[in-house]
Amino acid sequence: MGILYLLFLATCAISAIVGLLAFYFTRSSKSMPKTFSELKSEIHWQYHGVRGLIEDTILKRNNRVDLFDNEGKVAVITGGNRGIGLRVVEKLLKCDITVIMGVRNPEEAKENVERLVDIDSIKGKIYYEKLDTGSMHSVRKFANVVQSKFPKINILINNAGIMASPFKLTEDGFESQFAVNYLGHFLLTHLLLPQLKAAGTKEFNSRIVNVSSCVHLLGKINFDDIHGKEYYYPPVAYNQSKLAQVIFTRYLQKILNKNEDNNIQIYAVHPGVVDTDLFCHSSTTYIPWFKKLFFKTPEEGSRTVTYAAISPRLEGKGGSYLSNCTLVKISSLAKDLSLGEKFFKFTCSMLDIDDFFRP
Template structure:
């Protein structure tokens, strides 16, 4: 059912406006995290092929360099790909990534918070946070807070149709016992709440939207659920949000198969969103600029 729904979404996507001209993104700069494989790498390649300058992030510098070289070779002279490395589980490295990006590119057009993990056991980061929470929630919150004034057009946050419908503020760090699926679902609900609150605090541009990237046979999906999705080459939902003129002025929405969808009722709870926001500021040690 789930795979069928999102395969239908791919067909719908093809009927909507995704830029295809090789120079369509020329002059645009896009930072995409977690782009050394899977949907992130596919999206990075598509954006570069459209002429964008892609700032490709990976956890390992060698792997990021190899991915950048591979994409650059494939697209020829259409775009430019630059590799950056940082362990998103380490807040200090997230800060260093933001600093390097700002030094090299004082402004960027699009930020795609794509990086994510699905660890099967509880792992605490060196900052003391459960790894799923650290990578899937804290890292994008911190990176966005550090770069938000540099982003000119769009911020895209990756959530999931697997997101939970409730949040236990006393179990954000899996204090009550670890479940890989619960930790992941919690992190994706938190990204919806973060994105919605972010959109209320921004005066577009930039816009801020989140999405389910599709049920795609990535390493993460195979690890958590098995082969139940579509091919990576068909996963163009992040590309749609990054390039389509249809959503250029849309903000604060959650997209599934390129269409806005209702979010869990807790996302509409202003006090809950603000409580989460305050926790993320405290955990990250960073206050969002006004």
């Protein structure tokens, strides 16, 4: 009996040590939680991260996208220098789609794309334009460039993002994660809406793809302190920005559906738990082998994004949220249309947009 008891204690001790090590090396931030509230947020974050990894494993066989000829179509994507976005660009080019990349470093993007794709063998063209989605001035400038070159846009992929970064206000006075992940894309969608409307048909709607995350399920919209000036914890701000994208997806689709002439469909996407630079502020950087072993590759992460952008199977399913090329659970807050309306108007007010449908 004594030996069994000692074995039990040893098992508990080993489990506790493993659990503590796992917590330490997979935190959203390199800094430790300082309050009980932050500890709780961190535990919830890791719980959903594990759920995401399990979901990626269970739905792995569904995570596939068929690439086919889309010659003549035009796609705009934010981000794409590396990671998921770069692999999405690769797939779009293989479909002979003309791609406009809005990136912080066009020269780097060009080098990275040309390592993956034989540009001379594709029918579509690729353009590299300067864009920082955290700067509303940059977003407007980028939109002007796109509008001057393309009267029609078939696909808009709002992909650029940062995660769990230290507190910082942008030049516009917005919290950086909220600005880069959500506000810049909200504004860009508003500005390019006429081109998206012009390209959409009843047979194949134009597509808007908002790259969100499974942790939108943890998000809440803090109307009283939207920029975290009174209280800021990196993953909480990230969760809010990702929920914002899903709420926007659902509500904008509802409004567009009221007019039969608006042949546009919008999707929110969780690409999976993917080994990219998005985790640069996370403690997972201490053990890079962990990400290599358990996380998706960028190519695998790009599949659902591309699927949402081009798959005919999604026609008529606008407003959906996808993971592993499958419709999955969405936050109850995103289903609340009264919240959606309030938040939509709140965002328009922040960006000085009088009428979202009249750029």
